Amino acid sequence: MSTLTVVCWNFENNGKGDPARRAAGADLLRRLAPDIALRQELWDADAHGHTIFNEQTRALGLQGVLGAESCTAVFxxxxxxxxxxxxxxGRGPHFVLPPTALTLRYEDAGPDSLPFNAVSYHLNYASAEQRLLEAEWLTTWADKGWTMPDATRATLPAILAGDNNSYPTGSWGDLPLPDLALVKNEPHRLHRSYAGPSGERLPDNRPDTAFRTAGLEDAALYWATAPHGDPSALSRTVNASDTHGPDSRVDRAYLTPELLPALTGFEVIEVDEDVSDHHLLRLTFDGDLLSNVLAHSTSA
Structure with a gap:
């Protein structure tokens, strides 16, 4: 059975200046053998003619595009x-950390199949209002038209994944929203909240609401509640800390609905804190089902 593996990881490409840490991160990615890697925080990867970025594409055996200011990348x-x-x-002018987006064709689906968008993003950490603006702009990649060989128009499916610096809306089995009073770091309490109608600060879950209002599905929640899925898909992606609050699921992947039937797995792979402060997401798609989805979308 053919598969398509997608990983999402917010891992500082320079390893905070530690070559051993950077090497450990690259080795983990290489062992996972992704077909698409949606990365965030590739600081310094553009220095000296993209030396670090080119080194990593060779190590992974992938090709890639490094976004503006080394904020994000798609391999x-x-x-x-x-x-x-x-x-x-075409990303719009409203991102503090610019996303990277590619329209990709899955070759097994055939030369006339509908491509799909793959987007790596990193929402702003300090402002709930900025995050909401960025999330709203990101949903435009779920609304991109494409002209097919027969001159008909179709909407491109999309995979969007990244660091949301905010919380999921909260559903069955999900991690609870934090009690802001227990977040000891006051700036972080501000950064991860927004002012409600009464002025009371509330945990910021508005980007998740925006994505879902636009018809995108939280892939972890979908897999956790699927008949043959796994509730562990809703595991933390950032560990609790004394200053920043409880375990949280700030790293998330969103899919347009037509891709959901091809999803056959979703995992949160925990990473040692000596390597990264974020855990890694891995999505697995059945290649034959994905081809059928893209071919069916073409005929539709």
């Missing part, structure tokens, strides 16, 4: 995927 397997459009000039 992809050229044996399975080809780029049919990049969105460097």
């Amino acid at each position: 992809y397997n050229p044996a399975k995927l080809s780029v049919v459009r990049g969105w460097t000039q």
Whole structure:
């Protein structure tokens, strides 16, 4: 059975200046053998002619596009995927940390199949209002039209994943929203909350609400509640701390609904804190089902 593996990881590419830490992160990614890697915080990867970035693409055996200011990147397997459009000039002006977005064709689905968008993003850490604005702009990648070979128009499916610096809305089995009074770091308490109608500060889950209002599905929640899914998909992606509050699921992946039938697995892979302060998401798609989805979308 053919598969397509997607990982999302907020891992500082420079390892906070520690080459051993950077090497450990690259080794973990290499062992997971992703077909698409949606990365955040690749600081310094553009220095000296993209030396670090090029080193990592070689180590992973992938090709990739590094976004503006080394904030985000998309790596992809050229044996399975080809780029049919990049969105460097089409991301909108409203991101503090610019996302990276590619329109990819899954080669097994055929040359006339519908491509899909793959987007790596990192929402602003300090402002709930800025995060909401950025989330709203990100939903435009779930609304991109595409002209098919027969001149009909279709909407591109989309995979969006990244660091949301905010909380999920909260549903069955999900981690509870934090009690802000127990978040000891006062700036962080501000950064992770917004003012409600009465002025009371509330845990910020508005980006999640925006994505879901736009029709995108939280892939972890979908898999946790699927008949053959696994509730552990809702595991923490950032560990609790005395200053910043409880375990949280700030790293999330969102899918347009037509991709959900092809999803056959979702895991949170815990990473040693000596390597990264974020855990890693891995999504697995059945390649045959994905091909059928893209072919069916074409005919539709």
